[in-house]
Amino acid sequence: MSIKDLLFNHLIKSVSISSDQIDHMIRSGRLKLLKKKDCLFKEGEVAKYVGYITKGCLKYYQIDDKGEEQIVYFAIEDWWIGDLNSFYSGKPSTYYLQALEDTELLLFTKVEFDQIRKDIPAFDEFCKIRHAKATDARMETLISQRSESAEERYLKLLQKIPDIFQRVPQHLIATYLGIKPPSLSRIRKQLTEKKK
Amino acid sequence: MSIKDLLFNHLIKSVSISSDQIDHMIRSGRLKLLKKKDCLFKEGEVAKYVGYITKGCLKYYQIDDKGEEQIVYFAIEDWWIGDLNSFYSGKPSTYYLQALEDTELLLFTKVEFDQIRKDIPAFDEFCKIRHAKATDARMETLISQRSESAEERYLKLLQKIPDIFQRVPQHLIATYLGIKPPSLSRIRKQLTEKKK
DNA sequence: TTCATTTCTTAACATAGGTTAATGTTTTCT
DNA sequence: AGAAAACATTAACCTATGTTAAGAAATGAA
Secondary structure, eight states: OOHHHHHHHHHHTTSOOOHHHHHHHHHHSEEEEEOTTOEEEOTTSBOOEEEEEEEOEEEEEEEOTTSOEEEEEEEETTOEEOOHHHHHHOOBOSOEEEESSOEEEEEEEHHHHHHHHHHOHHHHHHHHHHHHHHHHHHHHHHHHHHHSOHHHHHHHHHHHSTTHHHHSOHHHHHHHHTSOHHHHHHHHHHHHHHHO | OOHHHHHHHHHHTTSOOOHHHHHHHHHHSEEEEEOTTOEEEOTTSBOOEEEEEEEOEEEEEEEOTTSOEEEEEEEETTOEEOOHHHHHHOOBOSOEEEESSOEEEEEEEHHHHHHHHHHOHHHHHHHHHHHHHHHHHHHHHHHHHHHSOHHHHHHHHHHHSTTHHHHSOHHHHHHHHTSOHHHHHHHHHHHHHHHO
């Protein structure tokens, strides 16, 4: 599927938007290829771009006070990514956004992005809804972390991104689930034993 | 301090805004008093308003799959509150927003709020930054929940809202910290023993 | 194809926090 | 003021997950 079709199908799910407007968006931004392990931005850098993933997979993470990697989410094709806090405030990010596969992004600067939001009211509406949903997604993850067992969280992730285990090493999945690799191994073992 | 001064001081921290513009905002919305235990909205209702707290304290929470109350945050005077997801999408909220004290709010409907954002570009900018910060705050809470002990999270809360223990029953603070009341009691006991 | 690196599994042991239930304390309501 | 309700503490025991370290398997680079 072309980038245009991908983006059109993505936006039309939530708002009314025309083919011409999609063209305008794509012309306003630029495509960028990230090699596996490349970062779009790192801690200490300003996140100058927001992006729409057309292909690939990334992790959004932070190094916590104890020096441990904390993965907030994995993002795959057809997701938006960026550090909006850094993007809008111009302050350095405290996060890393790193490709886990070769990845293709459609990127926008703040000037470009604000202009598109001004030019296309439906897209401005889309952004408001999307930001609200992003906040909600973080709250759901928080509540899941608090109230569900690691096994429940593991099964939920498998439902949400079934091919994640083919795309991401298991110790990163453990990090995302908020557990250590030996615990994830143990859980997987228990689950295969249950099946029998 | 008057509501106008409170709101002005609040906004001027992040953006350039005039006294007249604050007047315009206050005229566009309305004040509402919530009695202790009243809800601004409940699960299943559309969150028709966003609000700025001029006085009081609320909890933003959800009932999880196990029937347990999950408090995402406490909000006090000089905070903004609402379920932006429900507010912008018009879908029912899955959250409750309940007053823990008699509380005074400055409320705006979506029509009013969008109009203010259109009329006052600086306020539109403020909202973008604030939404990004809200998402960041949820991520911080998530990472704290994953990587810090209950004792560390307890001490952090005390730093952030020192008078929270005078305002909110302890079992709600336990809920917010993601632990059970007996665990919070144990932690407090250990801390007083350490001090000696 | 082989060596080096990264990743995964396993096991034994440690521990933070959960559970339950009893008791004590404070707040609220009439 | 007194009764009822809500809240807080404590103790004994339980369990999920962490920790560490070793070895096995997979991957990738030369």
